[in-house]
Amino acid sequence: xxxxxxxxxxxxxxxxxxxxxxxxxxxxxxxxxxxxxxxxxxxxxxxxxxxxxxxxxxxxxxxxxxxxxxxxxxxxxxxxxxxxxxxxxxxxxxxxxxxxxxxxxxxxxxxxxxxxxxxxxxxxxxxxxxxxxxxxxxxxxxxxxxxxxxxxxxxxxxxxxxxxxxxxxxxxxxxxxxxxxxxxxxxxxxxxxxxxxxxxxxxxxxxx
Numbered sequence: 001x002x003x004x005x006x007x008x009x010x011x012x013x014x015x016x017x018x019x020x021x022x023x024x025x026x027x028x029x030x031x032x033x034x035x036x037x038x039x040x041x042x043x044x045x046x047x048x049x050x051x052x053x054x055x056x057x058x059x060x061x062x063x064x065x066x067x068x069x070x071x072x073x074x075x076x077x078x079x080x081x082x083x084x085x086x087x088x089x090x091x092x093x094x095x096x097x098x099x100x101x102x103x104x105x106x107x108x109x110x111x112x113x114x115x116x117x118x119x120x121x122x123x124x125x126x127x128x129x130x131x132x133x134x135x136x137x138x139x140x141x142x143x144x145x146x147x148x149x150x151x152x153x154x155x156x157x158x159x160x161x162x163x164x165x166x167x168x169x170x171x172x173x174x175x176x177x178x179x180x181x182x183x184x185x186x187x188x189x190x191x192x193x194x195x196x197x198x199x200x201x202x203x204x205x206x207x208x
Contacts, residue, residue, distance in 0.1 A: 022057075023072065030076050034083040044085040044167050045175070047122040050077035051140075054115050064110035071103060074135045074149045077119035082153075087131075090166040096157030101130060102188050109139070109146045116140035124181055125174040126160035132181055150184055 041048060052073055060066040082088040082098070091098055111117055120136040130152045137147040155163065164172045177185075 026076060027079060030080050031083055034080040038080070038084055041081075041085040044087055044164055044172075045123055046085065047120055048077075048081045048084060050080055050119040050121065052076075052117060052119065054111050054113055054117070056113065059113060062110075064112050065115075067105075067107070070105050070107075070137065070147055070149065073119060073137075074103075074121075074151070075100075077121050077135060078133065078151065078153070081121040081133075086167040087163050090163040091155060091158060094158035094162060094166065096155055096163070098131075099154050099156070100151065101154035102152040104150045104184055106148045107146070108148070109144055111137065111139065111146055117146065123175075125177045126164070127174070128159050128161070130154045131160050132177065132185075134181075150181065152185075152188070 050073075054065045058065050058069045079088075088098070117140055118138045120138055122134055124132045124134050126132060133151040133153060135149040135151065136145050137149075138144070139146055161172075161174070
C-alpha cells in the first residue's frame with residue numbers, strides 16, 4: 001500500500017511540476033462541460049460569458065493577476081464559446097482544425113486576489129482563413145473592462161464561412177470589421193512581410 005501511495009504521489013508531483021497539470025485537466029473538463037451540460041448558443045455571433053476568479057497561483061510579484069494568465073483564461077473561455085455555438089463541431093465535421101495564429105492583449109486595470117471576473121467572448125468577423133474574436137475581461141465588482149484580447153483563430157481544412165453556414169443552415173455574411181481590428185490585421189501582415197524579407201536576406205547571405 002505504501003509503495004502504491006509513493007508511486008501515485010510521485011506521479012502527481014511530476015504531473016504538476018514537469019507538465020502544466022491544471023491546464024491539462026481544465027481544458028478537457030471545460031470542453032465536456034460545454035458540450036454536454038451547457039445549452040447550445042442559438043447564434044454563433046451571440047456573446048458568451050465565462051466566469052472565473054483570481055487564485056493565488058495566478059499572482060505575480062506585484063500581487064495581482066500575472067499578465068501571462070490572461071491569455072490562458074481566454075483559451076478556456078474561447079474553447080467553451082466555440083463548442084457552445086457549434087463551430088468547433090462543424091469545423092471538425094468538415095475535416096478542418098483551428099489554431100491560434102495571433103493575439104493582442106491590452107491591459108486597463110489589474111485584477112486582484114480572489115477578484116471575480118467575466119470573460120465576454122464574441123466573434124467580430126471572419127475572412128477566408130480565420131475568425132477574429134474579441135474577449136473582454138470584466139470585473140464582477142463594478143463592471144469595468146480590465147483587459148481586452150483580440151484573437152485571430154486560423155482555420156485549416158475548410159473555411160470559416162463554410163463552418164458558419166453549416167451551423168446556421170444558411171449563408172451568413174461576416175460582420176464588418178471594426179477599425180481597430182483592421183489596424184491590428186495590417187500590423188500582423190506588415191510583421192509577416194518583414195519577417196519574410198529577413199528570411200530571404202539570411203538565405204541569400206548563406207548562399208555560396
